[in-house]
Amino acid sequence: MAYRVIHYINQFFGGVGGEEMADHKPEVRVGQAGPAMALHAALKGEAEVVATIVCGDNYCVANQKEVAALVATTVKKYKADALVAGPAFNAGRYGMACGTVCAAIGEACGIPTVTAMFPENPGVELYKAGTYIIPAADSARGMGQAIPAMAALLLKLLRKEALQSPEAEGYIERGVRVNMFYEKPGAERAVDMLLLKLAGKPFTTEYKMPVFDRVTPRPGITNMAGATIALVTSGGIVPKGNPDHIAASSARSYGEYDIAGVNDLTDTTYQTAHGGYDQTFANQDADRVLPVDVLRDLEREKKIGKLHHLFYSTVGNGTAVASAKKWGEEIGQKLKEANVQAVILTST
Amino acid sequence: MPVVHMASIVPISQSVGANRIIPTVAIPYPLGNPTLSPAEEKKLRRGLVEKALKALGADVTEQTVF
Amino acid sequence: MKLELHKAPVRSLRFGPQTTLENDVLVINQQELQALLLEDPRLAAVTVDLAHPGESIRIMPVKDAVEPRCKLSGGNEVFPGFIGGVETVGQGATFVLEGATVLTTGRLVAPQEGIVDMSGPGAAYTPFSSTCNIVLGLTPREDVTLHEAEATCRMVGLKAAHYLACRCKAAKAARVEHYAFPPLAEAMAAHPGLPKVAYIYMLQSQGLLHDTWVYGVDAKKTLPTLISPTEIMDGAVISGNCVSACDKNNTYVHQNNPIIKALYARHGKEINFVGVILTNENVTLADKQRSSSYAVKLASMLGVTAAVISEEGFGNPDADLVLNCVKAESAGIKTVLVTDEYAGANGASQSLADSCPEGTAVVTAGNANATIVLPPMAKVLGDPAQADVIAGGFFGSLRADGSMEVELQAILGATNELGFNKIGAYTI
Known part of the structure; x- marks a missing residue:
């Protein structure tokens, strides 16, 4: 039986209208609308898009909890196995909307979520930890590349296949640490790494040291x-x-x-x-x-x-x-x- | 509002980005010292808190250890 | 210094009239062992249970793990300062009951002891699911203070381990491992052309329940010092540490330090392993600065070009790790750091409390905040109610059916920072 997927898109890609319709309330359409058709095709029968949710970007960003709750209800109603959103390309509010919906549904429903956007879309930094984001072009001209990449990653997640590194899988690094069992114990890996470092050969650290946030100092108290x-x-x-x-x-x-x-x-x-x-x-x-x-x-x-x-x-x-x-x-x-x-x- | 971080391990405080830092006594008792008499200990604590208030009153432009 | 480890395998345990090793079965005279341990006036009761790999047994909360060893020759006894006198160990021959472990447990020094599951999903995370365990349930007398209770339990584990090895030492070892640690003058001249490498071995030393002992001396009161790896094998370093079970170095992993083993494996071939430097992780900044400078100075005095540095614990010891790394790298010593991570249950947080750009080579023993559900076991040795207060087992973690949801943090040795296990982590 094919996996069942819900696709979230905005008012523009849903054919409702442009900026003037950005307050459009979320609606659920049975089957595929807009880019969901291309996604449905790219899933090649292994998964199918069972419903498309169309929502105005302003509405979603202003009512994140409500929209997320509606998407969660829809996921349950359609017994969906996964959620896809976008691609949002370089549209800032659409990126935010895709990110917030994916992150919320991943957490609330425990199902895989995939979206796509331009790497500099502000939604990337905010939501990359909470979902898988495929890097996309800055405009809809990149649709043809983004959709197959989203489909491929989604199917891997649905099959519960172990993912390789973000570079190998082609998604933006989430910055999420996942445990794994290596071939060798840590002590042997440490000495192997030391030998490479000593020889001046390339080696890969297992953990990149963190960089912490900074805040501007506030003025002192005068009284x-x-x-x-x-x-x-x-x-x-x-x-x-x-x-x-x-x-x-x-x-x-x-x-x-x-x-x-x-x-x-x-x-x-x-x-x-x-x-x-x-x-x-x-x-x-x-x-x-x-x-x-x-x-x-x-x-x-x-x-x-x-x-x-x-x-x-x-x-x-x-x-x-x-x-x-x-x-x-x-x-x-x-x-x-x-x-x-x-x-x-x-x-x- | 300004925040002063009173902590014993100053390098961590710096790494995590505190702007006003008061070095304190030790991890299990940042604002005390069990080897002192209660009166002496309170005096020590008062000194540290006064230093913290001074830090809160100061304008700083970068991470500062007082 | 030369040390032979005479290893006799233990494949099973049973109680019997006389403590002895028979065809790889360690037979234990329960009454004799109990009576020996009860000689300590601070103990009210001792139980002895046996747990084998694959059995439906959960042991918790475990305080320490000790491998049974005793000296055959070479002077003094194992665990100097506790079982042995304070004279030098690490020479001659030592008998090892390989495959057996003494686990000390019971309601001891909550909230911070660990879980050992002998089967099920949790077993994959602890080294002690694959050893035959002699489980000591310890009840100190009510009037014994916390400090004393910890000391009592620490001592009892060592005593039991030594007793078991002593009673069996006439048995023939299946194999003998040879380790040599030459005088410095020789070591420096040996293996020309190979890079000299040291091991900077950080010990928890934060106060009650967080301590380590070297030849019976509290590590927080020591300056960093040179030690022969063979002394470590004879139990010169003892755990008194009850901090999060996943990454405290229990006595067993000190005795079997895998970094020392891995460095020996490359010694004379790719590197010249010239020394182990013990250093501590104290609670004041001055101590941290002093110890890191002193440890790196010792490494410089040995003329090494590289060092492995292992941490114990997490949080403020991350600052010690970073200080050791920065000072070593700026002294021209290339470093590899071994640590573990606290990246949150979802893995999305920063893993360490401190950081430095010099730390370019890090081996991780995994994210200790990752959670796991441990199914109920047929038998629980110790005290399951402790799950609620064990570090890593948040309140409500013990479910009505006996299963528990805990962080790996609660499992003994799960993210061991001596690199004992194969676990690690990567970024998705």
Whole structure:
């Protein structure tokens, strides 16, 4: 039996209209419309496009959750095995739409998703981790090349064949690390690599060292005596008993705790949930990680305006950078809304 | 809003991109030292927090270790 | 220094009236072993169970793994500073029960011990699913402090391993491996034309539950030092480490360090392997700076042109790894780094907490955040409720049917950074 595929396209390729129809609400068409016809043909009977979703780019970008939910419902209704979107070429909003729909459906439905766009389309950087993106030309003239490449990769994914490197398979590197078993143990691979490096011969590192994000420094606080300061920590300080069950390692959440009226963290009221360092000292006196006692003194002495009544805490032990980034953004937003002027972030 | 990162392993803080960095005591007790008396320890902590406030009050143009 | 490893294979375990090796079967006098271990006044109870490859058995939480060894000749005893005295080891002959492992387990020093599945999908990830395991369930007395409990369990594992080897040492070894480590003057003159290579061997030394011992000395209190690889084989380096099970170096992998083995395999042919430098991973920046400078200085004093550097653990030790790499490369020593990754369950995060452009040659032991579902086992040795608090086993991971969803992090030795396993990772 052929695999069943849903194809997401925009209003232009769906024949609804151009820019003036970019607010077109998503509609589901049975069978193939626009580029879905070419895709259907390229799948050569091994898979078939069972439905085409046509949606205006502006509508999709402005209503990402709603559109993703509709696509998810359609996937279920049609018992689809995969989702394809685009190609979006160099259309920025279409690229965003294809990326967001593919990433959301991959996560929600656990089915393979494939899209295609011009490598410099902003959708690539945003969504490459969440889906497979075939590099396409910057305009619809590249349709003839993109569609067969999308079909080939899609069929491999549907057959659950092990993928080679992105270069070999012809998709844009997702930057996602996948475990595999090599022929040799790591120790032998290390010595093999050392011999190549010593001989000045080419070798391939198994991991390229990361490059981290940078942010522009914010201006300093001019009126400290009037400023509200918040405490945030990756050292895992939580109320005794760890009420939110923050994990000792690879945390899956952060906690928000009220310290109104708390002047000192003691061994009977606070502890650390962090499993990556010797907990003895933080459990004896959590101020060693989260300096509430000193900030209360400074507040009393009017050296600062006040200590924010909530602190935020997670465990930075093996926790994914992507999670930390997301929580950082959330915490930052909350602190901004609470009119906090500056943050002391402590790490262990 | 400005953020000051108080951490013991400054190279990591620099690698991950903190702009205002206060080097602290040690990983299990960044703002303490269990070998000191409670009063001395609190004094140490206060010194570090005051340094952090100073960092928050300073304008910086690049990653700075205070 | 010259060391012979007399290896007697163990293919099966059973209890019997006398501890001995009979036709590759290790027979164990359970009462005698228990009585020996209970001589430690800090222990309230000890159980001894046996687990073989392929059996439907889950062992958790495991603290340490130890290969049974004892000295036949050459002075002192294995595990210097614990079983043996503090005199030099690594010479003469050592008896090895190859294929047997002592695993220490029980409710010990939660939250950070590991899982060993003897069969099923989890078995592929731990080296100890393919050894015959003597599983010690340890209960320290209630009045014993955490520090003491860890020390007790550490000692008991070594004692049991030594006892088993001692009782069997009259057995004939199936093969004898020879290792030589010549005096430096000789080593420097040997193999002209071959590049001199060292191994920089990083040890966890972060405090209670995260420690390593060298000749009985707490590694956090040491300066980097030269050691003969044969001393490592005699148990000069002991694990007191309970950090995430996947990438702590338990005592077994120290005894059988695969990087040392791989360097010996090329020694005299493509390289001149001239030294092992032990260094630590302490909790203050000054210590990290001092140790990395000192370790690289020792490598420079040996005149090496290249070094393998292995990390233990993750997070702040990534900073030690990067410091070692940057300083070695700037001293003209080419490096290959062995580490593992914490790239998130979906693999999309940065894998290391620190980074350097000099780290051009990296071998990875895989993404420890990748998750796996472990089906229920017929028998659980240890304490399954610990799954909820084990590092890598987030809350709710133990399901009603006895299966568990955990990160590889929770599996003993899964992403071992001595490169013990074949696992690695690649980017899609």
